[in-house]
Amino acid sequence: MYGYIARQPIFDAAKTVYGYELLFRDGEANSFPDIGADEATSKLLMQHHLLLGVESITGDKPAFINFSADTLLHRFPTSINPTSTVIEILETVPATPELLAVCQSLHSQGYKLALDDHDFDPKWDQFLPYITYVKVDVLQFNLLQISRYLRRIAGYTLVLLAEKVETAEQFEKLKMMGFHLFQGYLFARPEMMKQKQVSSSKANLLALIAEASKVELDFELLAGICQRDVGLSYKLMRFVNNSQFAARQPISSLKLAMVSMGEPELKKFIALLALANLADGGVDERLTVALIRARFCDLLAVQKHLSNNPPSAFLTGLFSNVHEIIEQPQPVMLQQLPLQEEIKQALLAKSGLLGQMLQLCLAFERGDWEATLTLEQQISGIAELADVYQQAVRWADSILVS
Template structure:
């Protein structure tokens, strides 16, 4: 399945790109389709952080992302890296005390705040005192309005003004003359459509997780179990936690540690974003099935071998072994996105190590290649008869996950 988004560059006075506004798209048509604003923002966040390489999408520059009133109140922004994101407060957001307080918290955390499509009204004064950037839509404003906006410097001397929807050289020159700092619009560049392949969560697992995290006393061990049973969520969480969005010295390979690292509130917000984004979509069912079978089988094989301490790595090796087919890309690209432990990486790329042998055993056994299976079992000091005994348990386990 393909996912889409768009980005439009934002320039400074020297025509340097200082950031990109990330925009919702659901196809190759370069236009915003009429969807719910909350859904659009959740999809932009999910796509830019969990589907694409965020660092590549933004060229290491700031990402400008629209936020609705609901998402500001729910503090969804706190799952994003503060130094890389500008929160655009949409013009539909009412500046209530609750919103003012939420914006102050975001500022305290280090986020840059921008007011989108701003038209001055006294009710926005408290917001103006907080924000860093004010965006003025040159398509719907007139010259005197574009200039008068600078009166707001009396309220906040640190505000920068961004002229958006600049369509021609005359409007650009006018913005320069008035003192605008940043510029965006078709005069410089149209939004560029980005597309990539994705894998979506199993619907039943997704619904179970949504039910679980809505229970205020839910058990994190249960959450870990459910995530491990889903190829998509395991892939996306592993990819996110080891990405440039988080500055982690040592790679995290355990879903349990990933959940602990993000913390109670952040993991729930992350799941909320990913699950609402993906619940409507489905993947090639048989490939998902094979992925789960291999994951569980590799884990059980490992537990029967002399490498019991590597059972989790074996599980992840099996799970990601068909990710190239699911995403229709090379295994090199999958590995690059995941940034997994070298041992898992080497196994997936076909290099000889314990995890690769366990994977080969799982694959050969599934294909009925008994001589190869016995050879691989002997190599890791596992009993082939024991392995035979759990194979059908693995199939039943996958059926239980996907269809119960």
């Protein structure tokens, strides 16, 4: 399933891209769907920001997103990063005391607000201390009307953004009037983008991976999550039974099962669970490969006496092909995962000891014996690679068995 989004660039006076206005679309026709503003905003955020990251769409430039009355009053904008997003207050939103309180609150939290299609009505003047951008539709008013209004609000520190700029003459006159940013067909039409969507449930699983990178885990929190999901409970018990901790003591609770595993093993479980669900729960061959690589790198780390908390070598192998499973470019995928920088560099550049271990696994996997021997010598202190690989395969099979 794909999510569609239109982005229209916003330029500065030098005609350099400053940011993008993001617009929800329902298909490749690049037309706005016949749905309400609240639903459009919700879909835009769910499909692109909360699941993939708006930054990946805007190239780390500010994203201007429309918010209607209900989404603002219910504080929906606080689910997004204030450094990456500008909250546009639609012209249809009533200027009520409740809205003013919301704007004051959002401003105090570091959010930048914009008045969209501003109509110059004095009722908005009380909002201006909390506003960063004022967007003016330059086709709706003549230049004299705009000039008079700008003189009236000259005492406020505002960034003026001209919308629907269609001619070079307009652009030059608006610059002289004090406009800082510009948007319109003179520069660019909305550009359609299509991205593979990650479902909400999968996005939650990706969030769980953050736990695998923490030094300390919240066992009560994790046990509570599993207790609400029978499938998670079953998978946890199965993972415990396949671990070296299975025979230590009878398991009477999920929390005890987690504690008996120890934090490094539990972190592996969290990452495995996330990856298995990203693969839609089936025995995807790519998932099998990921598990084998994870265990292979983990066993090498044991031989090298590397610290196992967080289990960096295991995570390096496990996430070596997750981008293929979720059909995202690896750099984009890694931006969304809270993995240690050492792991990210091992995955992207094959650098460091973790990168060498991953390279060794890949060389052994494809039967490149010359590269295998070279890497073996570079890493040093490891032995019996064939046995290590066989152990990894057996372990992966034990995890995947239903």
